[in-house]
Amino acid sequence: MFKKILIANRGEIACRVAQTARRLGVRTVAVYSEADAQAAHVGACDEAVPIGGHAAKDSYLQWQRILDAAKATGAQAVHPGYGFLSENEDFARACAAAGLVFIGPPPEAIAAMGSKAAAKALMAEAGVPLVPGYHGDNNDPQFLLGQAEAIGFPVLIKASAGGGGRGMRRVDRAEDFVAALVSCQREAAASFGNDHVLVERYVTRPRHIEIQVFADTQGQCVYLFERDCSVQRRHQKVLEEAPAPGLSAERRAEMGAAAVAAAQAVGYVGAGTVEFIAEERDDGDIRFYFMEMNTRLQVEHPVTEAITGLDLVEWQLRVAAGQPLPRRQDELRIHGHAIEARICAENPDAGFLPATGTLQVLRWPAHVAFQRGGDALTPAPVRVDAGVREGDAISPHYDSMVAKLIVWGEDRAQALARLDAALRDTRIVGLATNVAFLRRVVGSRAFATADLDTALIERERPALFGHAGLPLEVAAAGVVAHQLRHEQTLEGSDPWSRRDGWRLHGGARRRIDLALGGEHHGFTLARLHDGALRLSLGEQHWPLGWRALGEDRYEVLLAGQRHVLAVHAAGETLAVFGEHGSLELSEYDPIAHAADQAGGGGSLTAPMPGKVVALLVQAGATVTAGQPLAVMEAMKMEHTLHAPRDGVVGELLYAVGDQVSEGAALLTLAGE
Incomplete structure (x- = not known):
């Protein structure tokens, strides 16, 4: 086994590799960009080396700097993680030339599968079905x-x-x-x-089913069953589960054999994933076609670990060190069901636009890290793989994924229930995330009944988008409870110094000014003669009662209805989390907004920080609402920006290739 390895990646995968390496007695070296100087993966490793600027092209893609760091620290091998250089054949060759072991497949296998076109030609020769x-x-x-x-x-x-x-x-x-x-x-x-x-x-009702394969240097190759990754947005995975619902043992064996044949056709070594497009026929049978092979570990590998009880990162290290595969095909079994949810910094209701900001509050559900049981892993009911901590910033330079939430159950029904509960108890404040959206997907009819295909999100759109979360009055009641508790903590028991409006004779009223989506809501909290509380908004009135349950948790009785809420204050943001959803409000100062004037929508603004990659109109062009005007790139994806209304394009304020900040005006738009 190696004495020291360098991890040429960042985020949760770097933390995960460091965790497994430490258990095996292997020391690790982290590399980091300027943006990641205080990142979690830097602290997770034994040593750390800076390799460049914020952007990936100036740091994590600078493979010569990575090789220099490996040599300087005495590392014997390089683990590429996933993304960045993990499927770069030139980097794999450069590692070998520098006397380093590349913890992945041979460069020839990467090259063979790196081109989808060339890979399909190889698969046709190997007898693997093609679209x-x-x-x-x-x-x-x-x-x-x-x-x-x-x-x-x-x-x-x-x-x-x-x-x-x-x-x-x-x-x-x-x-x-x-x-x-x-x-x-x-x-x-x-x-x-x-x-x-x-x-x-285009297969009209495709399922995305992939097979995890593993091969060693002795010529042995096995498949570790399948994962269903059909729930996607923009062709990127949202939820992954193993095993695939409805897949027969015969079809599983057939797909596994095809995946092994694909790996052997290119002389594969290490962890890889053979991805198939599958379509269900009228008779219920599933036909499958080769799509591509990912020559690396996949983001969703934890669900395979959960159902097999195997540590795939450990397998990677052992195979790269020349050891044989720890198990034969006939020794592999499926135990239970596992589902992974990718928690991302994005706004699903705004076309999944990526979000940036600081993780001001980061609370995970109760979870268990890897547990060893003999030579296997004990499945954790809930597992969190994260490369961030509370207070960390999500920048526009890298992928939008914040963490992976993985659950395991004896069967799919138990796994679904555990995932819903775990998402309910996940609380993130400081930027938009897809947590509430994920919970709606998990609870949707299609996902709950395993009616799966890659268009599931579009098919279930009415149930998944445009939901407000908690009712406004319930969220406001949580804010009131939080404020009153905070005031009590500051003031003690002396009624004369309390700031809750207490009067010796009669009741009292106070304003609670909140904003939701830029819209002002002026609540009134009244303390009645008998000491009871009443919350009002306009002509609506709700009797209010509350008690603290613990840190930031409250039981609220609003008009006789009981709600258990968690409230987190971060700056002016007040985030309220409940059993059936959440809502983010902000404190509103009526005086500060008294001089606000309604805007006329005179420009097209950037909805997120990123780079302008195309301007689709010129100054003086007449445009209509919804017409594409510009294309931006952020977090590795392109986003087309459309005209907010009819008008005439005035000045173009940025050029192609310019970096822009969120809210920056890209061009002016005048009325016709």
Whole structure:
């Protein structure tokens, strides 16, 4: 086994590798950018080396600096994690040239599977089923349009060199094909340095089922069963589970054998994932087609660990050190059911726009870290894999994922119940996240009944989007309880110095001014003659009672209805969490807003920090509401910005390639 390894990555995967390495007695070296100088993964490792600026291209993608750090610290091997350099064949070769072990597959295997087009040709030779499509080298737009028309719409354009949903678009009409192609190629070039694409028939009700494979240097290869990753937005995974619901043992074995054949066809070593598109036929049988192979560990590997009881990172280290696979195929078993939810900094109701900010409050549900039991892991009912801590900042430089929440149950029903409860008890304040959205997905009819395909989120849109969370009056009652408790703590028991409006004779009233989504709500809290409380908003009145249950937790009785709420104050933000949702309010100062004037919407503003990659109009152009005006790139994804209303474009305030901050005006828009 190695004495010291360098982890060429950041976030939760770097923390996870450090955790397993420490258990095996292996020391670890972290690398970090300027943005990550105080990051969790830096503290998780034994040593740390700075490698450059904030952006990935100035740090985590600078592989010569990583190799220099490995040599300077005496590391014997490099673990690439996932993303960044994990599937870079040149980096793998450079590690070998520097005398370092690359903890991953051989460069030749990365190269073979790195091009989707070339990989499909190899898979055809190996007898692995393929989706009909064009996988050649001709990327002329008109030629590809002709191929798409021959295949038949809808089609899927896919970046040949990458994954993660980047450089991928569904196209339903011929007239939309070229514009989608240009966008895919631009995004692919930015993400992978290669704008080559392929075109395939779009499977109308596809399931995304992937097989975890593992191979050693002795020629042994096994599959560790499957994961269903069908719940996606923008072709990126949201929820993953293992095993795949409804998959028969016979089909599982067939897909596993195909995945092993795919790995062996390229001389694979280490952890990899063979991804399939599957479609359910009218008779209930599942037909599957090879999609791609990810030549690295996957973000969703914890669900495989949960159902097999195996530490896949440990397997990676042992295989890279030349040891044989710890288990044979006939020794592998499935135990229970596991589901992973990706918690991301994003706003689902705004088209999943990524969010940035500081994690002012970060509270996880009760969870258990890895537990060893002999040579296997004891499944944890709830597990959190996070590379952030309370007070850390989520920047625009890296992926939007904050953490992974993994649950395990004896069966799928128990796992679903545990995931719902764990999401309910997850509290994040300081930036928008998808936690409430994830809970709605988990509770949706389609997911609960395992009616799965990659369009699930769109099919369930009415149930998933535009929900306010807690009723406003319930959230306001939680804020009142929190404020009253805080005042009592400051003032003690002397009634004459209390600030709650107490009077010797008669009642008292006080204003509670709150804002929700920029809209002011002026509540009134009245203490009646008998000491009872009443909360009012306009002509609505609710009798109010409350008591503290613990730190930041309250039992609130509002008009006779009992609510258990958690309230967190962070700056002017007041976040209230309840059994059935949450709501973020802010303190509102009527005097400070007295001079506010209604804006006329005279500009197009950036909804998040990022880079301008395209301006689709020129000054003087007449535009209509909803028309695409600009394209921004943030957190590795492109986002098209549309005209907020009809008007005439005035001045273009930024150029292509400029970095802009959130709220920056990109162009002016005057009325016609």
